Amino acid sequence: MLLAADPTVADGLLLLSYPLHPPRKPEQLRTQHFPKLQRRALFVHGSRDGFGSLQELELALKLIPVETRLLPITGAGHDLGFGAKKNLAADLPQTILAAFKEFFD
Numbered sequence: 001m002l003l004a005a006d007p008t009v010a011d012g013l014l015l016l017s018y019p020l021h022p023p024r025k026p027e028q029l030r031t032q033h034f035p036k037l038q039r040r041a042l043f044v045h046g047s048r049d050g051f052g053s054l055q056e057l058e059l060a061l062k063l064i065p066v067e068t069r070l071l072p073i074t075g076a077g078h079d080l081g082f083g084a085k086k087n088l089a090a091d092l093p094q095t096i097l098a099a100f101k102e103f104f105d
Contacts, residue, residue, distance in 0.1 A: 004036035012104055013041035014096075017078050020052025020060055034063035041068045042103050044096055046076030071099045 003009050021028045041064060045057055052060075054072050061068045073080055073092065080092060 001033045003039055004033035007038040010039060012039045013037075014100060015041060015043045016096075017045060017049055017051065017080055018043055018057070019078075020057055023050035026052075026056060029060065031060045031063055034060060035065060037064050038066060040066055040104070042071065042100060043068065044071045044073060044080065044099075046073045046078060046080050048075060048077045051078055069099070069103050071096065 003013060018030075020030060041061075043057060043061065045052070045054060047054055054070070058070060061070060075081070082092075
């Protein structure tokens with residue numbers, strides 16, 4: 001929200017598990033500031049995130065008037081697999097870094 005109000009704060013956004021809406025409350029979208037964003041944004045989101053499905057997030061990203069990218073993490077919830085007993089996140093930091101470099105370079 002800060003970047004929507006003041007685009008000089010950062011050159012871009014990296015959002016990990018953006019809480020699109022409260023769990024089981026898809027009518028309470030947190031997207032009011034999306035149309036005001038003026039910087040590119042990379043969203044990293046789990047396919048099992050209760051705060052918004054990948055499909056819901058893809059629709060919401062269309063509200064942002066600048067380039068965005070969605071990096072889906074298959075099988076991960078809101079914790080992106082870091083809290084899971086089966087470690088889905090073993091290679092995730094490297095995956096995010098590679099996507100970040102490719103998107104922002």
